[in-house]
Amino acid sequence: MVRLNEIRDGEEAVVPPPATDAGLVFIGRCHTPWTDRLTCPRQGRLDGPTCRIEIFDPWLPALDGIAQFERLEVLYWLHQSRRDLVRQSPRNDGSARGTFSLRTPVRPNPIGTHIVSLVRVEGANLFVRGLDCLDGTPLIDLKPDRTLFTPIAPRQAGDDQIGDGA
Amino acid sequence: MVRLNEIRDGEEAVVPPPATDAGLVFIGRCHTPWTDRLTCPRQGRLDGPTCRIEIFDPWLPALDGIAQFERLEVLYWLHQSRRDLVRQSPRNDGSARGTFSLRTPVRPNPIGTHIVSLVRVEGANLFVRGLDCLDGTPLIDLKPDRTLFTPIAPRQAGDDQIGDGA
Numbered sequence: 001m002v003r004l005n006e007i008r009d010g011e012e013a014v015v016p017p018p019a020t021d022a023g024l025v026f027i028g029r030c031h032t033p034w035t036d037r038l039t040c041p042r043q044g045r046l047d048g049p050t051c052r053i054e055i056f057d058p059w060l061p062a063l064d065g066i067a068q069f070e071r072l073e074v075l076y077w078l079h080q081s082r083r084d085l086v087r088q089s090p091r092n093d094g095s096a097r098g099t100f101s102l103r104t105p106v107r108p109n110p111i112g113t114h115i116v117s118l119v120r121v122e123g124a125n126l127f128v129r130g131l132d133c134l135d136g137t138p139l140i141d142l143k144p145d146r147t148l149f150t151p152i153a154p155r156q157a158g159d160d161q162i163g164d165g166a
Numbered sequence: 167m168v169r170l171n172e173i174r175d176g177e178e179a180v181v182p183p184p185a186t187d188a189g190l191v192f193i194g195r196c197h198t199p200w201t202d203r204l205t206c207p208r209q210g211r212l213d214g215p216t217c218r219i220e221i222f223d224p225w226l227p228a229l230d231g232i233a234q235f236e237r238l239e240v241l242y243w244l245h246q247s248r249r250d251l252v253r254q255s256p257r258n259d260g261s262a263r264g265t266f267s268l269r270t271p272v273r274p275n276p277i278g279t280h281i282v283s284l285v286r287v288e289g290a291n292l293f294v295r296g297l298d299c300l301d302g303t304p305l306i307d308l309k310p311d312r313t314l315f316t317p318i319a320p321r322q323a324g325d326d327q328i329g330d331g332a
Contacts, residue, residue: 014224016224017224021190022245022304023185024275025182025184040322041325042321048328059274060252061178062265066266066267075277075279079188086225086228087228100232102309103312108193109193113239141277142266149268151256153256155208156208161215162214162215
């Protein structure tokens with residue numbers, strides 16, 4: 001069963017510092033078939049349903065060139081997730097482990113990162129497969145999949161720095 | 167040359183909405199050899215220098231179980247980046263393309279995502295290779311590399327949903 005608001009046996013909550021170190025702007029919204037956390041996939045699949053990512057003004061020009069990438073990295077804001085658990089019990093069986101060793105939506109900064117395949121771009125809409133978030137989830141970033149991207153900018157010294165030698 | 171604050175030929179800036187849709191808490195800090203944007207790597211490499219990620223209170227218990235993963239996904243806040251460019255010219259040659267087709271630090275929400283190899287964990291410190299950020303960069307999340315992680319929680323209906331059939 002998906003977590004709604006409960007704290008389970010073995011889990012540990014903290015009093016988090018205020019989330020005021022930096023601010024996000026929602027740049028769009030994910031439209032998916034899942035309106036209920038009880039049916040939403042745990043992990044998206046590239047053969048899953050086609051979903052739509054809508055980009056808000058004034059960010060449309062930032063899509064220029066995106067269609068050349070077969071896969072994109074999508075960052076979204078898991079707006080229904082609590083943020084105060086440091087140990088969690090995904091199976092709800094009394095066993096628990098640290099939040100940073102899980103890819104659960106419940107985390108200090110509830111940001112999901114996901115790889116999707118890009119089906120097509122139509123104006124302010126991207127059609128993709130592989131999403132696993134609730135309908136209406138706010139979008140915070142889109143990037144080319146790192147395995148498909150080579151920096152265009154000139155190399156810098158750090159790019160050739162290896163190991164821990166003096 | 168790395169961007170400092172200039173807008174280059176062919177680039178396009180917008181007046182962004184206020185970044186107040188959600189708030190982040192910095193959960194730690196990255197310690198790297200790079201103190202200058204002119205030498206910082208464009209892309210980290212897994213044979214690069216060992217760097218240290220420091221985790222702040224009260225998040226230490228969230229590290230429990232992380233040592234079992236050979237690679238981690240790191241999300242950090244690119245605190246020196248401007249956020250208002252929708253078209254950018256990485257080569258500074260007059261050609262430009264959309265921000266979402268680049269992995270540049272300059273983006274509406276300047277979040278870097280990166281895969282690092284985990285060398286060891288010592289208390290509140292993780293030693294990793296593959297980082298490419300400036301010394302002092304704020305940390306916002308750590309997750310197991312998605313290719314090494316299988317959800318522990320029970321499957322849900324959406325996990326078995328494929329294609330766009332009725």
